[in-house]
Amino acid sequence: MAATHPESTTQRTRKRRGRVDTPSAPSADGQARPPKSKLREWVEALVFALVVMLVVRTFLFDLFRIPTPSMEKTLLVGDYLFVSKLHYGVRTPISLGIPFTKIYVPGLTLPHTRLPGFTEIERGDVIVFNYPPEDLPIDRKTHYIKRVVGLPGDTLWIQNKVVYVNGEPQSLRPTMQQYWRIIKSDPRIMLPEVRLAELGIEEVQPTPDPRQVLIMATPEAAEAIAQWPYVERVEPLVIPRGGTYSDLMYPPGMGYSPDNYGPVVIPAQGLNVTLTEENWPYLEPVIRRYEGHTTGRQQDGTFLIDGRPATTYTFRQDYYFVMGDNRDNSEDSRFWGFVPMxxxxxxxxxxxxxxxxxxxxxxxxxxxxxIR
Incomplete structure (x- = not known):
């Protein structure tokens, strides 16, 4: 017969009541320790959860909310996104401070790198990045989300709203939208609000010409409206070069507009470019802001990098040209330049x-x- 430990009367009573006390754990000196208080257990659980969250959000994935309509109709205001940091490789911390805030130690930059990912950035990817022009450490800058249009080494330009990459036109995706001009056959006809709403069109603007109306719509919706019997034609609303937009574009003063832009060559790691009057205006800010050099010009026009004359430059990292899917309501690379890797x-x-x-x-x- 197997031996059993006798139970005290108190222990038998506690079991009948459905309660079993956890015995005190012995300490290093053999003395029993008192059980942890409920408060201490909650504090330890909270600290553990915070550490796990910090590790996951830093090295695996992060969660973001869409606050603006710059990616409509692909992403809507109020969408909450799951963003993978593993795809392109995890970026180690760059500044020292409170995680996920703009509180940091100024003037201190940590040695950082990007761990290997399992895919490269491809044209058409929707990426989250830190807003390049902001004057803060990289990982403290505001998060933006846009679609990659141009890859490192591509030549990109926009002509009458059509994006060309290396000479190939890039068609609008079904969820992209832009302004269209609707020309009616009769100025007295009003576009039916119900039918517009069925096509997902919420923005309709009158023009000085009673025959014309502006709408914000996807290509599919614009094509559907073009079939209406009282619509003469539908065409994109195009902003020509020059005008008031010239000083708002990147780089300013080049006569670009959001619908007629470039051409520009997107910098790539290891790409050696000959510096010219044509490319200096959009490459010089990259060399100065993101490559860490001083730049200038001599009186005779010679380009200066770190105080020395330069005719060529080799880039140390890749860059990307990004645009919002809501093409006429997006502040993107057309306005502030390239996204460094x-x-x-x-x-x-x-x-x-x-x-x-x-x-x-x-x-x-x-x-x-x-998200596609």
């Missing part, structure tokens, strides 16, 4: 939640929707 945070994968602030309801049809 060390500013890239990760790849947007899917929408895990969406909140319609106008109607104060969740958008259930967008839950776990992949």
């Amino acid at each position: 060390d500013h890239v945070v990760g790849k947007a994968l899917f929408i895990y939640f969406s909140w319609d602030g106008r109607h104060h309801l969740p958008r259930l049809n967008r839950l776990f929707k992949p």
Whole structure:
């Protein structure tokens, strides 16, 4: 017969009541320790959860919310995104401070690198990055989200709203939208609001010409309107070169507009370029801001890098040209320039939640929707 330990009367009573006390753990000197208080258990659990969250958000993935309409209709205001940091490789911390805030030790830059990822950035990817022009350490800059249009080494230009990359026109995706000019056959006809709403069109603007109306729409919606019997034609609204936009573009003063831009060559790691009057205006800020050199010009026009005459320059990292899917309502590379690789945070994968602030309801049809 197996031996059993006798139970005291108190222990038998506690078991009948459904309660079993945890015995005190012995300390190093053999003395029993008192059990942890509930407060201490909660504090330890909270600290553990914070550490796990910090590690996950720093090295695996992060969560972001869309606050502006610059990516409509691909992404809507109120969409919550799952962003992978593993795809392009994890970027180690650059500044020292409180994580995920703009509180940091000024003047201190940590040695940093990007760990290997399992894919390269491809044209068409929707990426999250730190806003390049902001005057803060890279990992403390505001997060932006845009679509990659131009890759390192590409030659890009925009002509009458059509983006050309290495000479190839890039068609609009189904969820992209822009302004279109609707020319009606009769100025007295009003476009029916119900039919516009069915096509997802919320913005309609009158013009001085009663025959013309401006709408913000996807290519599919614009094509559908063009089939209406009282619509003569539908055409993109194009802003010509020059005018008031010239000083707002990147680089300023080149006569560019959002719809007629470039051409520009996108810098690439190891790319050696000959410096010219044509490319100096858009390459000089890159060399100075993101490559860490001083730049200037001599009186005779000679280019200076770190105080020495230069006729060529070799870039140390890759750069990307990004644009919003809401082409006429997006502040992107057309306005502030290229995205350096060390500013890239990760790849947007899917929408895990969406909140319609106008109607104060969740958008259930967008839950776990992949981002394409």
